[in-house]
Amino acid sequence: MKILLTGTTGQLGHALLSSLQSAGTIIVPERHEMDLSKPEQLRTIIRQIKPDLIINPAAYTSVDKAETEPELAHAINAIAPGVMAEEAKNLNAALIHYSTDYVFDGDKRNADGGLQPYVESDPAGPVNVYGKTKLAGEQAIHQSGCRHLIFRTSWVYSLFGKNFLLTMLRLANEREELSIVNDQWGAPSPTNWLAKATAHIITLSQKTENSDQWWNQHQGVYHMTPKGKTSWCGFAEKIMLQASASGLLTKAAPVVKGIPASEYPTPASRPVNSCMDTEKLVAHFGLLIPTWEEALVTCMQTQARS
Ligand SMILES: NC(=O)c1ccc[n+]([C@@H]2O[C@H](COP(=O)([O-])OP(=O)(O)OC[C@H]3O[C@@H](n4cnc5c(N)ncnc54)[C@H](OP(=O)(O)O)[C@@H]3O)[C@@H](O)[C@H]2O)c1
Numbered sequence: 246m247k248i249l250l251t252g253t254t255g256q257l258g259h260a261l262l263s264s265l266q267s268a269g270t271i272i273v274p275e276r277h278e279m280d281l282s283k284p285e286q287l288r289t290i291i292r293q294i295k296p297d298l299i300i301n302p303a304a305y306t307s308v309d310k311a312e313t314e315p316e317l318a319h320a321i322n323a324i325a326p327g328v329m330a331e332e333a334k335n336l337n338a339a340l341i342h343y344s345t346d347y348v349f350d351g352d353k354r355n356a357d358g359g360l361q362p363y364v365e366s367d368p369a370g371p372v373n374v375y376g377k378t379k380l381a382g383e384q385a386i387h388q389s390g391c392r393h394l395i396f397r398t399s400w401v402y403s404l405f406g407k408n409f410l411l412t413m414l415r416l417a418n419e420r421e422e423l424s425i426v427n428d429q430w431g432a433p434s435p436t437n438w439l440a441k442a443t444a445h446i447i448t449l450s451q452k453t454e455n456s457d458q459w460w461n462q463h464q465g466v467y468h469m470t471p472k473g474k475t476s477w478c479g480f481a482e483k484i485m486l487q488a489s490a491s492g493l494l495t496k497a498a499p500v501v502k503g504i505p506a507s508e509y510p511t512p513a514s515r516p517v518n519s520c521m522d523t524e525k526l527v528a529h530f531g532l533l534i535p536t537w538e539e540a541l542v543t544c545m546q547t548q549a550r551s
Pocket of ligand 1: 280
């Protein structure tokens, strides 16, 4: 199987590149050969490569900067996935794409006013430019009619790239106190788990004797995050505990102080509730989903060993 993989300099693309080695021949074009803001260049390279599967973790992910660069964010997050989907349809190939909790407005609550996790069929209502462009990407894929899986994830981190975990580990060795937002809720998702889950699903799609039937049964959007929920502040506290226990800090861990998001203003609004229900993922693919704490410990133990 020929797999075209994008975004390998990013957190998730990097993890996918190592997890998918046994899934097929992975083709990773250079950035100058495949700039996702150039749709015709993208179309041409897909036609040259003729992949059986396109996997697209690449995205414009600067949530705040997107507010002032909406055209570029739209080109990369909406137009490019649409081109991939059209070309996949023409080649009878499949597309695996990643999306975000930020397609939702974050206001979903139960009758008691508590936070209620979003299911895949809940109406979207993004509150920032990034979320709007990612939603437009999902819609373009649905409209193409190609074989596709869209995995919405949240609060992505890894031991590679730019993310909250690595920022906290750096600040832990520099500061005595950290003020972290404690009124936005979600499930931190490590790329090693996301990549393994994706590899498992690709294996299932390859093992089937009736590919058309498999894609008819499973095509669509899924929420892919660990179980449970926390705030950014709760996530930071757990990182500090684990870092201390694993000997990753050069001094005592800083005190983590919770603050409301109103005390940490950002150019882009962010949803209060980023929690997503993963039952559909489990029902379709039989995945074992760790809690966000278990997933963090597994990820950080790799760091401690390296
Ligand atoms: N990060 C999060 O917290 C989060 C949360 C929810 C969902 N997601 C979704 O999860 C997926 C993976 O996110 P991530 O955190 O791994 O992203 P990331 O680390 O920011 O990596 C983004 C990747 O996209 C590539 N890219 C950006 N613009 C490009 C262009 N014009 N042409 C070609 N490649 C381009 C980057 O390449 P360069 O290095 O060359 O720029 C990089 O490899 C994305 O779909 C994202 O929307 C992320």
